[in-house]
Amino acid sequence: AQTVTQSQPEMSVQEAETVTLSCTYDTSESNYYLFWYKQPPSRQMILVIRQEAYKQQNATENRFSVNFQKAAKSFSLKISDSQLGDTAMYFCAFKHWGSSGGYQKVTFGIGTKLQVIP
């Protein structure tokens, strides 16, 4: 079974600064996807960024980037130029890539609460 571990329950960062959220996972599979989801106070779940395990290049999405270390099973999220709207719960998530299609479930970490301070 896959597990996703987020060891930082809460973090804070000054506006405009950079912050890194940690995530490790455990799997015996070689093909999978990793995601970071953002859950603002509205409690909606918003996909921030995704990474395919077979790609060595780290994914980037505007101010969001990841540091994917496959051997170490680590998938951290870096938020640059933090904005007040980044205040949210951030969930790291794992999904096995199966040949059967897209129905594979996503396993979430317990989340990191990020507070951006003005």
Place this chain on the structure above:
Amino acid sequence: EPEVTQTPSHQVTQMGQEVILRCVPISNHLYFYWYRQILGQKVEFLVSFYNNEISEKSEIFDDQFSVERPDGSNFTLKIRSTKLEDSAMYFCASSEAEEGDYGYTFGSGTRLTVV
């Protein structure tokens, strides 16, 4: 941008009552999911649904739960006899059918309160 729509946004129900949570997935998506999040805890998988049948379900998804896609657009989660511990945020999600995986699109959730 296409959205997954969930109704109602908040539902209060008495213990033992049946509730139906409704979702309208993105129209060209073929895979559908329900997740739940008990307050302050992580998001947990309940069930996935494809081609009009359940693909996978978790141990949480017991006989009290059922899902349906009654009319080709709605995707519902029914809890037959609610318990206090069913109080949670319930998220519907859908995903594309093509090769590769772009993650889910989640709805904004239904907050279920069982009293």
